[in-house]
Amino acid sequence: MYKQDDTIAAIVTASGEAGVSIVRISGPQAFFIADTVFKCKPPCPSKRPAHTFVYGHVMNDDQVIDEAILLVMKSPQSFTKEDVVEIQCHGGNMCAKLILRYILESGARLAEPGEFTKRAFLNGRIDLLQAEAVLDIIHAKSERASAAALEQLEGNLSAEFDILYEDLLRVSADIEATLDFTEQDLPKGIMKNLNKRLLSIRENLDQLISTWEEGHLLRDGAIIVISGKPNVGKSTLLNTLLGRQRAIVSSMPGTTRDTIEENLVIGGIPLRLVDTAGLRDSSCEIEKEGIDRTRAYIQKADMHIYMIDASKPIDHEIETHLKKMENEESLIVINKTDLCNKLDTNKLDNKLSIQMSLKKCQGLDELRSCILERLRKGGTLSSRPHAVISERHRNLLMESKKELDEAINMMNKDQEDLTAFVSSRLRSSIENIGLVTGKEYEDELLENIFSRFCIGK
Numbered sequence: 001m002y003k004q005d006d007t008i009a010a011i012v013t014a015s016g017e018a019g020v021s022i023v024r025i026s027g028p029q030a031f032f033i034a035d036t037v038f039k040c041k042p043p044c045p046s047k048r049p050a051h052t053f054v055y056g057h058v059m060n061d062d063q064v065i066d067e068a069i070l071l072v073m074k075s076p077q078s079f080t081k082e083d084v085v086e087i088q089c090h091g092g093n094m095c096a097k098l099i100l101r102y103i104l105e106s107g108a109r110l111a112e113p114g115e116f117t118k119r120a121f122l123n124g125r126i127d128l129l130q131a132e133a134v135l136d137i138i139h140a141k142s143e144r145a146s147a148a149a150l151e152q153l154e155g156n157l158s159a160e161f162d163i164l165y166e167d168l169l170r171v172s173a174d175i176e177a178t179l180d181f182t183e184q185d186l187p188k189g190i191m192k193n194l195n196k197r198l199l200s201i202r203e204n205l206d207q208l209i210s211t212w213e214e215g216h217l218l219r220d221g222a223i224i225v226i227s228g229k230p231n232v233g234k235s236t237l238l239n240t241l242l243g244r245q246r247a248i249v250s251s252m253p254g255t256t257r258d259t260i261e262e263n264l265v266i267g268g269i270p271l272r273l274v275d276t277a278g279l280r281d282s283s284c285e286i287e288k289e290g291i292d293r294t295r296a297y298i299q300k301a302d303m304h305i306y307m308i309d310a311s312k313p314i315d316h317e318i319e320t321h322l323k324k325m326e327n328e329e330s331l332i333v334i335n336k337t338d339l340c341n342k343l344d345t346n347k348l349d350n351k352l353s354i355q356m357s358l359k360k361c362q363g364l365d366e367l368r369s370c371i372l373e374r375l376r377k378g379g380t381l382s383s384r385p386h387a388v389i390s391e392r393h394r395n396l397l398m399e400s401k402k403e404l405d406e407a408i409n410m411m412n413k414d415q416e417d418l419t420a421f422v423s424s425r426l427r428s429s430i431e432n433i434g435l436v437t438g439k440e441y442e443d444e445l446l447e448n449i450f451s452r453f454c455i456g457k
């Protein structure tokens, strides 16, 4: 087991007014420090059985710092696998800070960001995928994102990566074993069989890579930009989906001049909805800047909603815009169907469109399902949340797949020293999978991952 000589401590709850704050101590000196700072009815904390709690006071000599409850967790049955003590004190800004200061004076050092989780990883309590899941849970923007992260913390994704890793190792070992044979002595059909196994591993790799789209949506949220001519109802749509009057709505064209971004969740997917300045030729400098921002947002959007007013004919400007939407993840919303309908839908070129009247609250459910369907690219909405890979995992998987593909290609060739080449490719492929779960790691990788955590996690 990885051992750290020093004992770390931090406030693990958020600062600000609250009922309770928690200070955590982890490391070999945790119980010694607890005995120093915490006074309770005998026995003292270090003599108490594991996984019990005791009421008492944090005392600096004769002075009471706070009334508190102390939890005892003995190595290896704790989050870090080290001796851990947690003190639950009063919330707010002062008590936890005073207690932490006293703990630091008594021999602990302030934990670095993510250091508790890093120790859990280094001590083999969790793998890297699970450590990252802790961060995903903290950052989750929707129930679905949180459920997916929890699945990951419980090891579902790790298990899939472990199977890939083990399978690749086995095929690699079997390929290396063929080195002991001369070509004539090789058991019949062995190369064909190994090739088949590699193809099946590649299928599993592809399956894992395919979970990235959803992973990206759940972790980062999808940017949805609403654009269109002034006065078509863009701000009304933002307000209606949010359920509050966020943007100013007015019959005066050019009311919204800046982009307004708000978070909301639809069907468990976090969205960043952006209302924009209406697209038109304007001589006003402020409005022009707003329109430039609209265009920039459309460029980086995961989805683009282009709004049209049903009571006005489709003019040349709209037609030009619709043409530009050819390759985008886009959706046309025809609003104000409560007014006379002047729209010639033939001009929409069979593009996906939804008719709605925000005034009469019509078409909203259809719009929500349409957004979800587009974002999930036909994936079923009702399937329960499952762990999904992140950008980091995807990059490593793509690298691993590249090496695997080369290995498969080489096996199909009739070439001298083929086994050595294939083996080296496979080793590379395996290494990349190992970097995902942390079976293989470098300090830099850990630094990269854990520096994104907050202190206390």
Ligand SMILES: Nc1nc2c(ncn2[C@@H]2O[C@H](COP(=O)(O)OP(=O)(O)O)[C@@H](O)[C@H]2O)c(=O)[nH]1
Binding pocket: 229, 230, 231, 232, 233, 234, 235, 236, 237, 248, 249, 250, 251, 252, 253, 254, 255, 256, 278, 335, 336, 337, 338, 339, 356, 357, 358, 359, 360
């Ligand atoms: N009749 C009708 N008016 C609407 C509808 N949606 C929005 N409006 C009105 O259209 C005007 C412009 O709306 P707004 O959301 O500010 O448009 P934006 O410039 O595209 O942001 C406001 O007076 C809204 O009340 C609708 O479905 N029907």
Ligand SMILES: [Mg+2]
Binding pocket: 234, 235, 236, 247, 248, 249, 255, 256, 276
């Ligand atoms: Mg507006």
